[in-house]
Amino acid sequence: MLERRGHNGPAFRFSKEMLSVDNLEVFHGPIKAVHGISFKIDAGQCVALLGPNGAGKTSTISAITGIARATGQVLFEGSDISKTPVEARIQRGISVSPEGRRVFANLTVEENLRLGSAASDSNTKTSIAEFFDTFPILGERRHQSAGTLSGGEQQMLAIARALIAKPRILLLDEPSLGLAPKIVGQIFSLIGDLKAKGITILLVEQNAAQALRLSDYVYFLNNGRIAAEGTAESLGKSDTLMAELTGIS
Amino acid sequence: MEYLAQQMMNAFAFGAEYALLALGLAIVFSIMGLVNFAHGEMIAVGGYSMVAMAALSLGNPMIVIGFALLAAVVASVTLERVAFRPVRYADPTTGLLTAFGVSIILQNLFLLLVSPRPIAVTSLYFLEWSIPIGMVSISSLQLFEALTTIIVIVALMLFLRQTSLGLAMRAAALDFEMVRLTGIRANRVFAMAFMISGMLAGIACIFIMARRGSVDPHLGFDPVLKAFVACVVGGFGSLPGAVLGGFLLGVVEVAMLVLLPQSLGGMTDAFVFGIIALVLVWRPNGILAARAEKGDKQ
Amino acid sequence: MNRGLVGASLLALVLVIIGVVAAYFGTRYQLRLVYSAYVNLLVVLGLQVFMGNARVTNLSHSAFMGIGAYAAAICVTPQNIKAISLPDAPWGLNTFALDPVTSALIAIAVTGLIAFLVGIVIVRLSGIGATIVSLAVLVIIHSLFLYRTDIFKGNQAFFGIPQVFSLTSVVILAVIVVFATRLFRESRWGIALRASADDEVGASTMGVNIYRLRLIAWVMSGVLLAIAGIAYAYYLGTISARPFYFNHVFLTLAMLILGGMRTITGAVLGCFLISFGLEWVRWLETGPLLLGIDLPEALGLSGIALGAVIVLTMALRPGGIMGEREIEDFILKS
Numbered sequence: 001m002l003e004r005r006g007h008n009g010p011a012f013r014f015s016k017e018m019l020s021v022d023n024l025e026v027f028h029g030p031i032k033a034v035h036g037i038s039f040k041i042d043a044g045q046c047v048a049l050l051g052p053n054g055a056g057k058t059s060t061i062s063a064i065t066g067i068a069r070a071t072g073q074v075l076f077e078g079s080d081i082s083k084t085p086v087e088a089r090i091q092r093g094i095s096v097s098p099e100g101r102r103v104f105a106n107l108t109v110e111e112n113l114r115l116g117s118a119a120s121d122s123n124t125k126t127s128i129a130e131f132f133d134t135f136p137i138l139g140e141r142r143h144q145s146a147g148t149l150s151g152g153e154q155q156m157l158a159i160a161r162a163l164i165a166k167p168r169i170l171l172l173d174e175p176s177l178g179l180a181p182k183i184v185g186q187i188f189s190l191i192g193d194l195k196a197k198g199i200t201i202l203l204v205e206q207n208a209a210q211a212l213r214l215s216d217y218v219y220f221l222n223n224g225r226i227a228a229e230g231t232a233e234s235l236g237k238s239d240t241l242m243a244e245l246t247g248i249s
Numbered sequence: 250m251e252y253l254a255q256q257m258m259n260a261f262a263f264g265a266e267y268a269l270l271a272l273g274l275a276i277v278f279s280i281m282g283l284v285n286f287a288h289g290e291m292i293a294v295g296g297y298s299m300v301a302m303a304a305l306s307l308g309n310p311m312i313v314i315g316f317a318l319l320a321a322v323v324a325s326v327t328l329e330r331v332a333f334r335p336v337r338y339a340d341p342t343t344g345l346l347t348a349f350g351v352s353i354i355l356q357n358l359f360l361l362l363v364s365p366r367p368i369a370v371t372s373l374y375f376l377e378w379s380i381p382i383g384m385v386s387i388s389s390l391q392l393f394e395a396l397t398t399i400i401v402i403v404a405l406m407l408f409l410r411q412t413s414l415g416l417a418m419r420a421a422a423l424d425f426e427m428v429r430l431t432g433i434r435a436n437r438v439f440a441m442a443f444m445i446s447g448m449l450a451g452i453a454c455i456f457i458m459a460r461r462g463s464v465d466p467h468l469g470f471d472p473v474l475k476a477f478v479a480c481v482v483g484g485f486g487s488l489p490g491a492v493l494g495g496f497l498l499g500v501v502e503v504a505m506l507v508l509l510p511q512s513l514g515g516m517t518d519a520f521v522f523g524i525i526a527l528v529l530v531w532r533p534n535g536i537l538a539a540r541a542e543k544g545d546k547q
Numbered sequence: 548m549n550r551g552l553v554g555a556s557l558l559a560l561v562l563v564i565i566g567v568v569a570a571y572f573g574t575r576y577q578l579r580l581v582y583s584a585y586v587n588l589l590v591v592l593g594l595q596v597f598m599g600n601a602r603v604t605n606l607s608h609s610a611f612m613g614i615g616a617y618a619a620a621i622c623v624t625p626q627n628i629k630a631i632s633l634p635d636a637p638w639g640l641n642t643f644a645l646d647p648v649t650s651a652l653i654a655i656a657v658t659g660l661i662a663f664l665v666g667i668v669i670v671r672l673s674g675i676g677a678t679i680v681s682l683a684v685l686v687i688i689h690s691l692f693l694y695r696t697d698i699f700k701g702n703q704a705f706f707g708i709p710q711v712f713s714l715t716s717v718v719i720l721a722v723i724v725v726f727a728t729r730l731f732r733e734s735r736w737g738i739a740l741r742a743s744a745d746d747e748v749g750a751s752t753m754g755v756n757i758y759r760l761r762l763i764a765w766v767m768s769g770v771l772l773a774i775a776g777i778a779y780a781y782y783l784g785t786i787s788a789r790p791f792y793f794n795h796v797f798l799t800l801a802m803l804i805l806g807g808m809r810t811i812t813g814a815v816l817g818c819f820l821i822s823f824g825l826e827w828v829r830w831l832e833t834g835p836l837l838l839g840i841d842l843p844e845a846l847g848l849s850g851i852a853l854g855a856v857i858v859l860t861m862a863l864r865p866g867g868i869m870g871e872r873e874i875e876d877f878i879l880k881s
Contacts, residue, residue: 118413165432335861335863350856357850
């Protein structure tokens with residue numbers, strides 16, 4: 001199944017596999033949230049995990065970072081990281097902008113970014129300055145505590161905090177959640193820019209329309225299983241699926 | 250005038266001691282939600298290390314002080330590894346009871362391995378002499394204690410603002426999991442918290458020992474109970490709250506010592522705690538309550 | 548509720564059997580040991596009412612036991628003895644003597660009132676704040692016992708209390724208290740309190756007044772502890788301040804934790820396990836001859852054992868041996 005998917009996708013510009021997940025099962029206490037899913041992301045791709053609330057999207061992200069208890073295999077750049085501790089996975093180049101943004105509200109914007117780069121070897125000083133060029137709004141508010149930022153600004157900070165570690169792959173969990181439509185547009189154009197720079201992205205979203213536009217390949221999750229998958233174009237052609245994804249009929 | 254100045258100095262010195270200990274409790278609590286009942290035993294470890302120094306007839310004050318600090322730090326970090334790691338992500342009650350158990354074990358170990366009776370330590374008496382300033386004369390020990398506390402607080406602030414690990418510790422107070430998700434190793438953060446906590450206990454130990462001149466298995470109990478109360482009053486988990494609570498407690502205690510008649514001498518603590526209880530009726534979460542909402546932390 | 552009655556009856560049966568066996572086969576020393584186990588059971592059950600339902604650690608319980616014991620002792624001790632032992636007692640405390648029942652009722656009322664006043668502060672605090680303040684309460688009450696020697700005689704013996712209790716009385720008391728605590732646990736209040744402990748925000752949005760419930764449990768706990776104190780005083784005839792302090796606090800706490808603070812069965816189990824287990828450790832402490840080796844005297848061994856029980860239980864099985872299970876869960880089908 002993996003092979004078929006891997007080599008037939010027309011949108012694949014690179015064939016190097018960045019991350020693959022095989023027969024992943026995720027548990028929350030006694031409850032199984034994800035029932036043996038498999039998928040993969042090639043370098044430079046933007047892959048989306050779509051699905052309704054409770055489909056297991058965030059659980060999948062948590063399993064990839066190692067926060068959630070999971071069985072099955074997580075391969076990152078060819079090596080099995082299923083048993084690797086959370087911190088080591090991050091240091092290897094997996095960065096996450098988590099659901100709910102989770103910026104450190106009691107720290108300033110700059111301190112949030114310094115923390116984001118603390119575990120990586122890159123030269124922090126210059127890269128924070130670079131970042132304020134990319135995110136001018138954050139630059140303006142660099143000495144403000146992160147808790148005082150607006151939702152959209154916090155989301156940008158969360159993405160920036162993940163990016164500053166110069167990750168090999170960026171996991172974005174519901175970046176548009178709870179934001180005004182105009183801000184959502186900004187966030188997605190930012191994600192588009194990141195993709196254009198060649199950053200590998202795993203995007204978890206409920207906003208299917210926007211996510212489909214950006215993604216090379218899409219997995220649709222429901223009740224902890226992959227209900228459908230395909231390129232954005234092929235899924236876009238299925239009217240019933242689109243209706244389900246976008247909530248518009 | 251002289252009396253007033255003297256009492257103010259007393260209050261400041263008492264407060265400084267409580268603030269040091271309360272900070273040590275608060276820094277661990279803010280990060281892992283652990284109420285470290287065994288903090289007092291770190292003071293006792295420092296005290297017994299001085300006994301050991303005396304037994305080896307090492308009298309050099311710098312060595313004695315350095316070794317006591319080292320002993321407290323090592324004991325604190327060891328406890329984190331041995332006793333508190335299994336309950337690291339457990340609920341606060343589990344951690345609290347574990348720490349309580351650890352405290353009992355350590356006290357009884359001192360009792361079993363050393364002695365239930367106080368042992369005199371005279372090596373730090375040299376810290377105490379009288380400094381005349383104008384009309385008043387103040388105790389050098391109290392001056393050292395106040396100055397050290399100020400230096401420690403400033404150093405801690407710098408550490409928490411300037412270093413990555415310090416930032417991580419402040420961030421961990423809010424969302425530890427997210428700190429791990431930035432790739433900072435949880436073990437380092439915990440170890441550092443206990444190292445700082447042990448260091449603060451060691452510093453307090455030096456002043457306590459210089460004043461009391463003896464160590465017994467329950468040496469740490471009284472001061473740490475006060476430090477706990479200081480934390481509760483200041484707002485548990487808040488570092489500024491710990492300092493504020495510590496100094497407030499120092500002031501209230503000295504005021505009680507001065508104001509209460511001789512016949513109620515043994516009841517000073519009862520009055521101090523009573524007054525503190527009134528503060529808690531007014532603000533149940535402490536004066537500078539931490540921002541974490543109920544149900545926010547796991 | 549019915550399951551509660553079944554469970555309490557089973558526990559009562561166990562308590563009666565232990566009592567009968569002890570009464571028939573026990574030596575004088577063993578009888579005393581069993582008696583103190585039952586008194587500690589009353590304490591542990593009193594502790595469970597608040598700790599197990601509100602899930603807030605209380606460290607002041609031994610002090611409330613002390614208040615009950617001293618209040619009853621002051622009321623019941625004959626004037627001629629009080630004239631010798633408490634010559635300087637204020638408020639005419641040494642000028643009267645009451646019968647044991649009235650004295651016990653007064654002691655319960657006094658302890659309940661003090662528990663109520665303390666409780667007003669305690670129940671509003673966060674769990675950890677409440678624990679620390681309860682520790683301060685223990686220290687305050689203990690220092691009162693120590694420094695008001697004109698009333699309490701401090702660390703000296705308060706003697707001459709009529710020894711009206713026997714093993715039978717304390718077994719009956721324990722049975723009643725097992726029913727009371729178990730029924731409280733299954734009552735509307737108990738269930739609401741446990742729900743609020745698991746989810747404070749959720750419970751308060753459902754209209755549960757947490758503070759009031761906690762206060763009810765706290766005062767009930769105080770009353771049960773007073774009963775324990777009275778049973779202690781009425782059997783021994785002599786009390787002093789020392790047994791109502793730290794050593795007793797962590798002894799009883801370890802009992803509750805080992806058995807599992809969430810259930811009555813856990814409280815009973817932990818109490819008896821530690822009561823009898825500790826006796827063995829105490830024997831080791833005296834430096835006995837074991838397998839031909841003359842062990843040294845090891846003061847502090849029992850403290851280490853208790854601490855280890857707490858630490859290991861927390862690390863390996865935070866819910867205690869019983870966890871959420873009551874005795875009838877092993878017999879009845881759910």
